[in-house]
Amino acid sequence: MKMKVLSGAAALGLIAGSASAEGRLSIYHWFEYIPQEILDKFTAETGIEVTMDTYDSNEALLANLKAGKLGSYDVAVPGDYMVAIMKNEGMLDMIADGELANVSNVEDKWMNVAFDPGRKHSIPYQWGSTSFMVNRDVYSGDIRTTDIIFNPPEVLKGRINVLDNPAETLVLASMHLGIPQCTTDRDQLQALDDLVQGAKAYWASFNSESAKDVLVSGDVAAGMIYNGFGQKARLEGANVEYAYPRQGYIVWMDNVVLLKDAPNRANAIMFMDFLLEPENAAAVTNFARYTSGVKGVGPFLDPELKTSPEQNPPADAPAGSFIKVCDEAAQKVYDQIWTRLKQ
Amino acid sequence: MPTVSAAFAPLRNWLMAPSWLIVGFFLVLPVLLMLVYSFLTKEFRGGVIWEPTLAAYDQFLFDRGLFGDAPPRLQWAYIQIFFRSITQAAGATFFCLIIGFPTAYFIATRADNAKVVWLFLVTVPYWVNLLIRTVSMKFLIRDNGPLNEGLTALGLIDAPVQLINTNVAVQLGLFYSYLPFMVLPIYAAVERYNFALSEAASDLYAPKWIILRRILIPVVMPGIVAGCILVFVPSLGAFLAPDLLGGAKTFMIGSLIDEQFKGNAGNWPFGAAAAMILLLLVLIVLTLYARSQSRSKV
Numbered sequence: 001m002k003m004k005v006l007s008g009a010a011a012l013g014l015i016a017g018s019a020s021a022e023g024r025l026s027i028y029h030w031f032e033y034i035p036q037e038i039l040d041k042f043t044a045e046t047g048i049e050v051t052m053d054t055y056d057s058n059e060a061l062l063a064n065l066k067a068g069k070l071g072s073y074d075v076a077v078p079g080d081y082m083v084a085i086m087k088n089e090g091m092l093d094m095i096a097d098g099e100l101a102n103v104s105n106v107e108d109k110w111m112n113v114a115f116d117p118g119r120k121h122s123i124p125y126q127w128g129s130t131s132f133m134v135n136r137d138v139y140s141g142d143i144r145t146t147d148i149i150f151n152p153p154e155v156l157k158g159r160i161n162v163l164d165n166p167a168e169t170l171v172l173a174s175m176h177l178g179i180p181q182c183t184t185d186r187d188q189l190q191a192l193d194d195l196v197q198g199a200k201a202y203w204a205s206f207n208s209e210s211a212k213d214v215l216v217s218g219d220v221a222a223g224m225i226y227n228g229f230g231q232k233a234r235l236e237g238a239n240v241e242y243a244y245p246r247q248g249y250i251v252w253m254d255n256v257v258l259l260k261d262a263p264n265r266a267n268a269i270m271f272m273d274f275l276l277e278p279e280n281a282a283a284v285t286n287f288a289r290y291t292s293g294v295k296g297v298g299p300f301l302d303p304e305l306k307t308s309p310e311q312n313p314p315a316d317a318p319a320g321s322f323i324k325v326c327d328e329a330a331q332k333v334y335d336q337i338w339t340r341l342k343q
Numbered sequence: 344m345p346t347v348s349a350a351f352a353p354l355r356n357w358l359m360a361p362s363w364l365i366v367g368f369f370l371v372l373p374v375l376l377m378l379v380y381s382f383l384t385k386e387f388r389g390g391v392i393w394e395p396t397l398a399a400y401d402q403f404l405f406d407r408g409l410f411g412d413a414p415p416r417l418q419w420a421y422i423q424i425f426f427r428s429i430t431q432a433a434g435a436t437f438f439c440l441i442i443g444f445p446t447a448y449f450i451a452t453r454a455d456n457a458k459v460v461w462l463f464l465v466t467v468p469y470w471v472n473l474l475i476r477t478v479s480m481k482f483l484i485r486d487n488g489p490l491n492e493g494l495t496a497l498g499l500i501d502a503p504v505q506l507i508n509t510n511v512a513v514q515l516g517l518f519y520s521y522l523p524f525m526v527l528p529i530y531a532a533v534e535r536y537n538f539a540l541s542e543a544a545s546d547l548y549a550p551k552w553i554i555l556r557r558i559l560i561p562v563v564m565p566g567i568v569a570g571c572i573l574v575f576v577p578s579l580g581a582f583l584a585p586d587l588l589g590g591a592k593t594f595m596i597g598s599l600i601d602e603q604f605k606g607n608a609g610n611w612p613f614g615a616a617a618a619m620i621l622l623l624l625v626l627i628v629l630t631l632y633a634r635s636q637s638r639s640k641v
Binding site: 057059060062063066067085089164186189190193200203204205206207210217218219328331332333335336337339340342343 | 387388389390409410411420421423424485486487507508587590591592593594604605609610
């Protein structure tokens, strides 16, 4: 904390001395997702003063922007499906051709993505997967199945955490049943409702922000988690293993977007270019333990990431799926299932 | 005194202005805003469309099934959530009273300089943010936390007692969060209590129990009621303790409303309607209390 105050004071001094002309940059970001050193480095290179607020879910980001925060931030970092939603809501500004000097650093497979074809509004930040981890001291059997969460072995019953986020938890449940996302088939939706209603008896808690903490502390023996967050749990000493279930798992990508009515649009573009530098993208990856979508990060990466079981699915693992954006009719039923689940 | 207040009389309205401003700006305006929003049409993914509708209240009262087209039945889900929250809040109030009353009495009957120390000790934990206190409670009561390990080491239990993610943990969290709100008003009341009354009763051979029940409690009743209200009302809307200690497995009123604004559902009118219904319930309770007070004075 003291360190932060000091670096904040240093940044302020810098502004007062040299940078008042260069101006500011206002970031709206996930909690614990960018290292302070990277922000300090950006300020040192450009003289731009950075301020950052954080949120804890894609939905909270959308809600706060809708409630009047649009126009006070320059960039935000929504996940894939939320980029599509925000684009439909008209919350994103267009990045003109040639505006980003480093756009050629984006990995080819992440250029033409379904949620933002041609990268008109966004650049990759980090990508990863969502499935679950199991404490191997408690259960040593097969964990590459979604049965672990929805039809668990006896020793795991009552010791499971799921993410407190309907999008992720209900999509994993759909994969368990083998039904498509955003389905409007009544039998399938009814089956989904029955499944989670029944499985709730096996779950100890609904927790997203402390998904790692509950695994490390041993409050639960299995829990849904993002792969990088899960790696942090393992590095903190818990004997937990990340699973790539055969039924499928969620793949996601977080993206830096240029917000509509950004007060410092030019600085936002500079920041995006800065994050597309391989060295800086690698620094974020080394901190967050996910995977960057930028070319040439290899030499700067923590060597452990290249072989870690969380980042490297086994050869026979299926491809993961992105979360789809449902239309209003389908979404209404999913909301209803979630409310019934927690009533 | 009348001369002084007469001197201020012309200024009266101006002197009242800050109060009116605060009441208007921080109380009336937000509540009116919520009232209006609760009658508007929900926009998909948050926000409202400016078309009046009763849909939010309809959703609260009627269950139309998973797909929204079954014949309407009385909706128990939200009544259950309200009932659960009210029970939790009542429990927290009860335990705060049971512990808070003797504590307040104890402090009020110490010597003056000791009182200051005791009051200080009661309030010290509350200098720390509520979130941090709730999280640290979680550390204390988890399966391999100090409480369970201590009890195991003492040989009192064989296996850890499951506390975390239970209603007991939520009760504990609410109790701990709001205890001073019970202790302080009761302390203030007991402090003003004239102990000569107890002595007089004792001289007339009243047993201790009767003195407590017939004299002390009626005299300090306003403090007890104030404490109960101060604990009950915030407990009713609490969502930190239920989420962090109870595992967020079931909605409380607070988390239900929170979910409507922040969560996937994004149903602002329904969140506003639930908040209005909660407000109405609290107002009814407080009005009933005020009635009974004014009647007992007459």
